[in-house]
Amino acid sequence: MSERLIVIGGDAAGMSAASQARRLKGADELEIVVFERGHFTSFSACGIPYWVSGDVSERDDLIARTPEEHRSRAIDLRMRTEVVEIDVAGGRVRARDLESGAESWTDYDKLVIATGARPIRPPLPGIDAPGVHGVQTLDDGQALIETLGRTEGKRAVVIGAGYIGVEMAEALIKRDYAVTMVNRGDEPMSTLDPDMGALVRTAMCGMGVEIVSGAEVTEIRTGPDGRVNAVVTVDAEYPADVVVLGIGVHPETTLAATAGLPLGKHGGLLTDLAMRVRGQDNIWAGGDCVEVLDLVSGVERHIALGTHANKHGQIIGSGIGGGYATFPGVVGTAVSKVCDLEVARTGLREKEARAAGLQYVTVIIESTSRSGYYPGAAKMTVKMLAERRTGRLLGVQIVGGEGAGKRVDIAAVALTARMTVEQMTALDLGYAPPFSPVWDPVLVAARKAVTAVQQRG
Amino acid sequence: MSERLIVIGGDAAGMSAASQARRLKGADELEIVVFERGHFTSFSACGIPYWVSGDVSERDDLIARTPEEHRSRAIDLRMRTEVVEIDVAGGRVRARDLESGAESWTDYDKLVIATGARPIRPPLPGIDAPGVHGVQTLDDGQALIETLGRTEGKRAVVIGAGYIGVEMAEALIKRDYAVTMVNRGDEPMSTLDPDMGALVRTAMCGMGVEIVSGAEVTEIRTGPDGRVNAVVTVDAEYPADVVVLGIGVHPETTLAATAGLPLGKHGGLLTDLAMRVRGQDNIWAGGDCVEVLDLVSGVERHIALGTHANKHGQIIGSGIGGGYATFPGVVGTAVSKVCDLEVARTGLREKEARAAGLQYVTVIIESTSRSGYYPGAAKMTVKMLAERRTGRLLGVQIVGGEGAGKRVDIAAVALTARMTVEQMTALDLGYAPPFSPVWDPVLVAARKAVTAVQQRG
Numbered sequence: 001m002s003e004r005l006i007v008i009g010g011d012a013a014g015m016s017a018a019s020q021a022r023r024l025k026g027a028d029e030l031e032i033v034v035f036e037r038g039h040f041t042s043f044s045a046c047g048i049p050y051w052v053s054g055d056v057s058e059r060d061d062l063i064a065r066t067p068e069e070h071r072s073r074a075i076d077l078r079m080r081t082e083v084v085e086i087d088v089a090g091g092r093v094r095a096r097d098l099e100s101g102a103e104s105w106t107d108y109d110k111l112v113i114a115t116g117a118r119p120i121r122p123p124l125p126g127i128d129a130p131g132v133h134g135v136q137t138l139d140d141g142q143a144l145i146e147t148l149g150r151t152e153g154k155r156a157v158v159i160g161a162g163y164i165g166v167e168m169a170e171a172l173i174k175r176d177y178a179v180t181m182v183n184r185g186d187e188p189m190s191t192l193d194p195d196m197g198a199l200v201r202t203a204m205c206g207m208g209v210e211i212v213s214g215a216e217v218t219e220i221r222t223g224p225d226g227r228v229n230a231v232v233t234v235d236a237e238y239p240a241d242v243v244v245l246g247i248g249v250h251p252e253t254t255l256a257a258t259a260g261l262p263l264g265k266h267g268g269l270l271t272d273l274a275m276r277v278r279g280q281d282n283i284w285a286g287g288d289c290v291e292v293l294d295l296v297s298g299v300e301r302h303i304a305l306g307t308h309a310n311k312h313g314q315i316i317g318s319g320i321g322g323g324y325a326t327f328p329g330v331v332g333t334a335v336s337k338v339c340d341l342e343v344a345r346t347g348l349r350e351k352e353a354r355a356a357g358l359q360y361v362t363v364i365i366e367s368t369s370r371s372g373y374y375p376g377a378a379k380m381t382v383k384m385l386a387e388r389r390t391g392r393l394l395g396v397q398i399v400g401g402e403g404a405g406k407r408v409d410i411a412a413v414a415l416t417a418r419m420t421v422e423q424m425t426a427l428d429l430g431y432a433p434p435f436s437p438v439w440d441p442v443l444v445a446a447r448k449a450v451t452a453v454q455q456r457g
Numbered sequence: 458m459s460e461r462l463i464v465i466g467g468d469a470a471g472m473s474a475a476s477q478a479r480r481l482k483g484a485d486e487l488e489i490v491v492f493e494r495g496h497f498t499s500f501s502a503c504g505i506p507y508w509v510s511g512d513v514s515e516r517d518d519l520i521a522r523t524p525e526e527h528r529s530r531a532i533d534l535r536m537r538t539e540v541v542e543i544d545v546a547g548g549r550v551r552a553r554d555l556e557s558g559a560e561s562w563t564d565y566d567k568l569v570i571a572t573g574a575r576p577i578r579p580p581l582p583g584i585d586a587p588g589v590h591g592v593q594t595l596d597d598g599q600a601l602i603e604t605l606g607r608t609e610g611k612r613a614v615v616i617g618a619g620y621i622g623v624e625m626a627e628a629l630i631k632r633d634y635a636v637t638m639v640n641r642g643d644e645p646m647s648t649l650d651p652d653m654g655a656l657v658r659t660a661m662c663g664m665g666v667e668i669v670s671g672a673e674v675t676e677i678r679t680g681p682d683g684r685v686n687a688v689v690t691v692d693a694e695y696p697a698d699v700v701v702l703g704i705g706v707h708p709e710t711t712l713a714a715t716a717g718l719p720l721g722k723h724g725g726l727l728t729d730l731a732m733r734v735r736g737q738d739n740i741w742a743g744g745d746c747v748e749v750l751d752l753v754s755g756v757e758r759h760i761a762l763g764t765h766a767n768k769h770g771q772i773i774g775s776g777i778g779g780g781y782a783t784f785p786g787v788v789g790t791a792v793s794k795v796c797d798l799e800v801a802r803t804g805l806r807e808k809e810a811r812a813a814g815l816q817y818v819t820v821i822i823e824s825t826s827r828s829g830y831y832p833g834a835a836k837m838t839v840k841m842l843a844e845r846r847t848g849r850l851l852g853v854q855i856v857g858g859e860g861a862g863k864r865v866d867i868a869a870v871a872l873t874a875r876m877t878v879e880q881m882t883a884l885d886l887g888y889a890p891p892f893s894p895v896w897d898p899v900l901v902a903a904r905k906a907v908t909a910v911q912q913r914g
Contacts, residue, residue: 007765012895038570044828044830044895045888046828046888046890046895047828047830047831048552050519050831050890050891051832054662055831056831056832058471061830099650105765128621136730160560162682177458185750196809207686246906263528287546296614299537305888306888306895307615307885307886307888307895307897309882310895310896311882314904326883327883328883331884331885333885333886333887334887334888335887335888335889335890335892335893336732337891337892342892344885344887346885371501371503371504373501373504373513373518374504374507374513374520375512375513376511390885403860403863405887405892406860406861406863406864406887406893407866408887409866409867409884409886409887409897410866410867412885412886412887413867413870413871413876413884414870414874416873416874416876416880416883416884416885417870417872417876421868425494425768426783426784426785426873427787427866427869427873428764428765428766428787428788428789428790428803428869428873429764429866429869430788430790430791430792430801430803430862430863430865430866431503431762431763431764431790431791431792431870432503432620432792432793432794433501433503433504433507434507434794435792435794435799435862435863436792438469438501438503438764438767439764439767440764440866445574446770
């Protein structure tokens with residue numbers, strides 16, 4: 001007898017789960033229904049800044065699979081349909097057709113919650129005014145691009161200076177906007193320690209972004225036409241024809257919470273290793289709506305990132321399809337590009353190490369991405385944290401030119417393997433002049449960290 | 458009382474050892490004498506192809522530290538002085554001044570052998586003719602560049618198609634030579650499996666290199682002036698105004714062998730983890746003249762690579778300076794650039810896995826170095842070997858565009874940690890559109906390898 005799988009949310013995690021389940025189970029064994037409230041499926045939210053900047057010319061380039069492609073694989077995909085209630089005891093969901101407003105219940109045998117995240121919108125006066133944009137979905141991106149096309153003024157304010165904020169600031173510069181970035185912290189790229197963030201600030205100022213640090217936004221002011229015209233902080237006021245919110249995101253778990261499913265400290269769903277919602281036999285969750293285990297600190301975190309969402313979906317689909325796969329956790333790897341600067345991190349920042357109660361040493365080294373004599377060798381700064389007593393690697397941050405960013409993967413694998421910095425000094429990394437100095441910068445940092453551990457152990 | 462350290466060979470391993478020992482012990486504690494038969498110290502042999510091509514304009518750019526710089530650190534460096542005998546029982550070496558021919562004995566308390574490697578010169582007729590060049594030392598590079606400057610003809614033959622051969626072929630193309638590469642194997646880049654080497658062949662043909670495969674060189678023919686004028690194989694004859702030998706290198710261990718020190722199967726010195734020559738208390742060896750443990754197969758190999766030599770020197774110097782550091786071994790990582798193509802490998806090729814008696818599965822995947830929609834996304838092919846029963850990663854080979862090559866480091870760290878391909882599928886690698894598709898190509902290969910292991914386990 002055929003079972004029915006319902007998936008709530010048709011982006012990375014949801015559609016990966018549905019697709020993988022379909023690969024493993026035919027339509028005669030498993031009916032798959034996906035509810036998606038937006039207009040798009042399986043899109044790359046991470047690509048939105050490049051679409052806004054014009055580096056990616058077509059919105060559809062960001063779509064890995066269209067609804068039609070999914071349907072051709074026997075997935076019953078219901079677009080513009082929002083699930084408004086989960087009845088866990090009854091094994092059913094209530095969905096609303098956003099065009100007609102009609103609602104109906106659908107039973108499930110198995111349920112996947114992949115409701116994603118929503119941009120944080122602080123309860124400021126004016127936050128909902130026309131001209132204020134989040135950039136979480138393709139619908140958001142489309143709305144922003146339409147605003148940019150309509151607006152005559154060329155002044156943009158980006159609120160927040162995390163990855164999205166920084167990437168959006170660059171995108172708007174490329175579109176000839178005068179960009180002010182208003183940031184609560186001391187340095188942009190708050191996912192780095194401030195000493196490394198300072199390197200990013202220099203690069204951003206170099207491309208003409210005005211950065212306002214330590215600023216608390218109190219109001220988004222609107223003009224007589226009701227549209228945004230300024231961002232107001234405690235100390236000043238910044239004229240704005242368009243405002244982009246890059247403050248971060250929050251797990252979209254209202255539905256799950258109402259249904260009584262378990263949420264963690266960050267508001268995300270809690271799951272087991274196989275991405276099954278804790279305490280539930282037939283409900284899985286993945287992507288930006290769940291919390292993940294940080295393998296370095298041992299605590300749960302919320303990290304909204306497409307690459308995790310895709311892995312979750314794959315694992316959920318395998319589980320539903322009768323296999324067994326697990327998501328052991330993350331080490332907190334992220335990489336980004338700001339002009340010609342590559343910015344990356346993995347593991348713990350100092351703040352996170354302190355919060356986890358760890359004693360640590362830090363070292364910072366400067367080297368080059370290629371052999372110093374090879375054309376195009378670019379400066380590269382590496383910061384490394386190691387546990388004081390054991391020498392275990394705790395984290396790495398990298399800021400540098402071409403070839404710097406993806407070197408963070410070396411540390412990501414080393415963190416996963418719980419290597420010490422001493423073990424890292426012996427790593428057999430790829431060396432040739434177009435790729436690295438004879439001592440890879442990560443090895444230079446590891447060597448210096450060994451000395452720091454020995455001295456302060 | 459002061460001890461005397463003698464170092465034989467003033468390049469990467471020798472000078473790193475001397476410098477590190479000096480850092481740890483002052484001149485009042487340790488006298489350091491280095492004998493170097495050539496004209497240069499601490500140079501980047503790996504950089505020679507880029508000097509020949511003109512990408513690096515000055516020879517001195519390849520020199521990390523000059524003899525004068527070393528001497529200013531209280532290292533007694535004797536250039537153009539060749540050690541011709543080691544008297545282990547007597548604790549002394551006999552050295553010859555290559556200018557005057559004078560010889561003398563010098564006592565040591567501690568000895569470092571860092572005699573490097575020499576290009577393999579098969580005993581062919583004409584192999585020593587003017588116009589035939591190895592490219593192992595700066596002296597070699599200088600001689601080649603002088604030949605190129607003097608020679609009117611523009612036909613070059615490169616014998617051998619390993620890294621050096623391939624890099625030299627490209628360098629000569631950049632200098633407007635018509636280049637023929639004569640290769641005994643079926644595909645260039647013999648450090649890869651032939652199926653991956655074929656991708657390199659396509660790229661090399663694309664830049665105009667004529668590749669002759671499966672060819673056995675029988676003679677290097679000279680003209681009436683005594684200079685080289687052709688390379689002769691069993692089947693054909695290739696006119697040549699200059700010939701470059703890229704056949705590989707052999708450990709330079711004649712001295713050590715004569716002194717009765719232990720050599721391995723590949724002719725390299727055998728050492729312990731701390732790079733001390735086996736059975737000797739006060740003799741160390743490092744760099745291209747030693748064999749290293751392959752951590753994947755468990756057998757000794759000879760790998761001539763500057764990055765290993767530098768590590769060895771560092772470890773030897775630490776040991777002599779009273780510390781303790783070890784070189785656990787290598788996983789066989791190498792990376793190279795051919796035109797716009799990046800070529801990398803780590804771990805075992807199929808041939809090596811078979812030789813080690815391992816049962817394995819292989820997978821090959823094609824992906825892109827960046828998100829497919831991001832400008833500059835380049836094709837990237839990954840081949841992965843995993844042990845059949847255990848799923849342990851055995852090796853990775855990569856051929857692709859910009860950003861492909863250094864991804865081999867992910868696998869290098871995973872090999873060091875003895876990860877399975879299943880563990881690799883969960884790696885938290887850096888993702889953003891300018892750096893990677895949402896599934897990094899290495900993860901795609903790992904996923905496919907998991908399936909292969911499950912099906913054929």
